Amino acid sequence: MTSVHTSAHGPAEGSAVDAAARHKRPGGRGGPFEPPERPIAWAMLSRALSVPLVLGLVCFLPAVIAAQPGSGVRDTAYWLQLVLTCYAGARLATMILSTRRRLLQGVFWMFVYIAMGVAPFAQVVIGQTPTPMVGPRQDLITAVAMVLVGCAAFDLGALLASRRPLPRRTASARGRGGPALAHPLRLRLLVLLAFVASGFYVLKLGGPAVFFTSRQEINETVAASGVASQGSQVGSAFLKGFGQVPALLALLFYTRRLATSYRARRTPSTVLVWVALAALNLLVNNPVSNARYWFLTAVVALLFTAFPSSAAVYRTVLTTGVVGALVLFPYADRFRYDDGGQRAVPSASVFEPLVTKDYDQMVMFANTISWVDTRGHTYGRQLAGSALFFVPRAVWSGKPEDTGVRVGQWMGLRMTNLSAPLWTEFWVDFGAGGVIGGLAVVGYGAARTDRRYALAVTRAGPGPGSVLAVAAPLVAGYTFILLRGPLLQAAGKLAIAALCLLLISAFRAQRAERRR
Numbered sequence: 233m234t235s236v237h238t239s240a241h242g243p244a245e246g247s248a249v250d251a252a253a254r255h256k257r258p259g260g261r262g263g264p265f266e267p268p269e270r271p272i273a274w275a276m277l278s279r280a281l282s283v284p285l286v287l288g289l290v291c292f293l294p295a296v297i298a299a300q301p302g303s304g305v306r307d308t309a310y311w312l313q314l315v316l317t318c319y320a321g322a323r324l325a326t327m328i329l330s331t332r333r334r335l336l337q338g339v340f341w342m343f344v345y346i347a348m349g350v351a352p353f354a355q356v357v358i359g360q361t362p363t364p365m366v367g368p369r370q371d372l373i374t375a376v377a378m379v380l381v382g383c384a385a386f387d388l389g390a391l392l393a394s395r396r397p398l399p400r401r402t403a404s405a406r407g408r409g410g411p412a413l414a415h416p417l418r419l420r421l422l423v424l425l426a427f428v429a430s431g432f433y434v435l436k437l438g439g440p441a442v443f444f445t446s447r448q449e450i451n452e453t454v455a456a457s458g459v460a461s462q463g464s465q466v467g468s469a470f471l472k473g474f475g476q477v478p479a480l481l482a483l484l485f486y487t488r489r490l491a492t493s494y495r496a497r498r499t500p501s502t503v504l505v506w507v508a509l510a511a512l513n514l515l516v517n518n519p520v521s522n523a524r525y526w527f528l529t530a531v532v533a534l535l536f537t538a539f540p541s542s543a544a545v546y547r548t549v550l551t552t553g554v555v556g557a558l559v560l561f562p563y564a565d566r567f568r569y570d571d572g573g574q575r576a577v578p579s580a581s582v583f584e585p586l587v588t589k590d591y592d593q594m595v596m597f598a599n600t601i602s603w604v605d606t607r608g609h610t611y612g613r614q615l616a617g618s619a620l621f622f623v624p625r626a627v628w629s630g631k632p633e634d635t636g637v638r639v640g641q642w643m644g645l646r647m648t649n650l651s652a653p654l655w656t657e658f659w660v661d662f663g664a665g666g667v668i669g670g671l672a673v674v675g676y677g678a679a680r681t682d683r684r685y686a687l688a689v690t691r692a693g694p695g696p697g698s699v700l701a702v703a704a705p706l707v708a709g710y711t712f713i714l715l716r717g718p719l720l721q722a723a724g725k726l727a728i729a730a731l732c733l734l735l736i737s738a739f740r741a742q743r744a745e746r747r748r
Contacts, residue, residue, distance in 0.1 A: 285551075320383065329547075336679075337675075339712065342550055346553075346558070348593055351593075352593070355594070364643070371602050372598040375598040376594065378659065411698060412737040414736050418738070422481065436471065443516065469621070483512075488697075488698070488702050530709065536704075593716065597659070603643075614632050614635055618718075618719035622727070635657055652718035654719070657717060685701065689701050
């Protein structure tokens, strides 16, 4: 079997060797596994769209927000927030107009642009925040500056990743050493696990009807089911995680098979399993009974899996994601509460939801800085609590709580379901050095994963059973949850997904080209 040779600059760079290799048939003898070049028509279209897109994200939207009436002060926080918004807008435009699909980096910059850029900028201009800021104004200035520095560190990590060659994978004599593929028998076992675990989840909550009421009803039913002990949510996290994650993963793998294999589309059993899994996900992963971020994870992962080679879908997700976050997302918690608990949403201005709901990431970073100033850094304890999320509090009596919960309790708030963006998690443990180093590592890992994914979705890639071609879209969707935080809440489902992927993976060389 021909080994895969990757240039020293990786697939994203434009060296002469790579340029010559791209004219070869993808995966052809002597050439690297590179995605085909973009069509000439799209190249012309992207150039035509680049100017209005960049102007809209970097200039027009920030200018419209700056012109809004409000009591905000034009101080250092205002100007730093403006710089951050424009910087994130420019990077997001770069991701959208890129010749390659950079899933994780694209989602990262979309989140930063909306949650750490546009929304906090509107809050500074209007002079209102979703959560009260208890510390001095200087803490907000520090928070904005550290987010900006963290974004630069993310870019630096991504740049370092682009300069390192991907490792060459060659198949050994026994067929090992190739890319991770889903073992057919283990994939069927994952499907079986999905139906069993989701079925137990549905029965434990009293039947399918409760999944179409509200998130409040779901949470109360889980609390009454007896799976969560006093002061510990490990039991309920495992119940929800195994009830939802295997079902979503199985659907993604079968979607990948149908999208990339002609033979799979002509196999009735494969189509029927996909239909059954789709119905199961409509029950346990629907937007009525689930958090908006989790439903967003499922939608983004499904789109990127179903259209692995579509640059149009990739760009559409990033572009419409900005509009949806500004206009639709604040209203998408229609089913969070029952009718008696619905919260009125102000609608006098399109920017009012950004200052009264949901987007509390920047102000919570400022509050976290104030909290750390009173008690000091934890030097890895909070991150250790997130990594060891599965340890019950009955065993670990001093197990840390969610960062957002701890800060909310310190603030004296009754509602402590507050965000703790990734920047705050690094700050709580290690301060400015932790933010810079942590975001650099995240940027490096995101860029490396994006490059590997670009190889996995080519025609010459691992084929319908590629684990990375499913894992990368799932992680891209879940990035919203990881960035929003707290990490302790986000760790459970991510660990369950990693466990399922590990169990079904077989590291064997591909023996034959897939049939179409």
